[in-house]
Amino acid sequence: MKYNYITILLSLLTFNVFSQETIFEEKTTVYQDELSGGLGFHTNGFSLNFRYGKYHGAFKKQVYEIEFATLKHPKEIKTISRFEDDVKGYVFGKLNSFFTFRPSIGFHNIFIPKQSIRGVSITYLFHIGPSLGLAKPIYLNIIEKQENSFGMNTNNQD
Numbered sequence: 187m188k189y190n191y192i193t194i195l196l197s198l199l200t201f202n203v204f205s206q207e208t209i210f211e212e213k214t215t216v217y218q219d220e221l222s223g224g225l226g227f228h229t230n231g232f233s234l235n236f237r238y239g240k241y242h243g244a245f246k247k248q249v250y251e252i253e254f255a256t257l258k259h260p261k262e263i264k265t266i267s268r269f270e271d272d273v274k275g276y277v278f279g280k281l282n283s284f285f286t287f288r289p290s291i292g293f294h295n296i297f298i299p300k301q302s303i304r305g306v307s308i309t310y311l312f313h314i315g316p317s318l319g320l321a322k323p324i325y326l327n328i329i330e331k332q333e334n335s336f337g338m339n340t341n342n343q344d
Contacts (some may be wrong), residue, residue: 217241231256235334251313254287282321290315 219240226233233255264275283324292313300307 215271220247226255230258230260239294245299247294249294249313251290251292251315252290253286253289253290255286257284257286276324276326280324282323285320285322287318287320288315290336 219238221238223236224234226235233249233253235249235253237249239249241247259280262277262280265278266275267273290313292311292315294309294311296307296309298306298308
């Protein structure tokens with residue numbers, strides 16, 4: 187009889203034992219696709235980008251990206267007219283403006299996902315695509331003012 191009470195007591199105590207909980211369970215895909223865009227400024231111009239991603243599981247996504255950027259030469263210095271106040275500035279000797287268009291396709295794979303709010307995830311990215319350039323010519327309308335004895339004479343040069 188004594189052994190029966192001990193067996194019942196020990197079996198009831200085993201139900202209240204706390205065990206180790208799992209912190210991380212493998213995520214399932216919540217989103218099917220994502221859409222993002224951005225505006226960036228850098229020392230040689232600015233850029234606009236647009237990105238569309240399609241998830242293939244919880245840790246892989248295929249990405250399509252388009253970026254449009256302007257580039258300028260680092261030695262460009264904008265000059266303002268000394269004679270007229272209402273004219274735009276120009277860069278002396280500049281022949282054209284350069285724009286780039288970068289379409290790409292790529293993959294994002296997550297090795298280690300972010301575990302908590304302050305956690306770090308490790309991801310590798312692979313993108314491939316061309317970088318296309320467009321040079322837009324610069325045209326200046328130069329007006330020369332020459333003074334003569336009868337007043338002001340202007341010559342218009344294109």
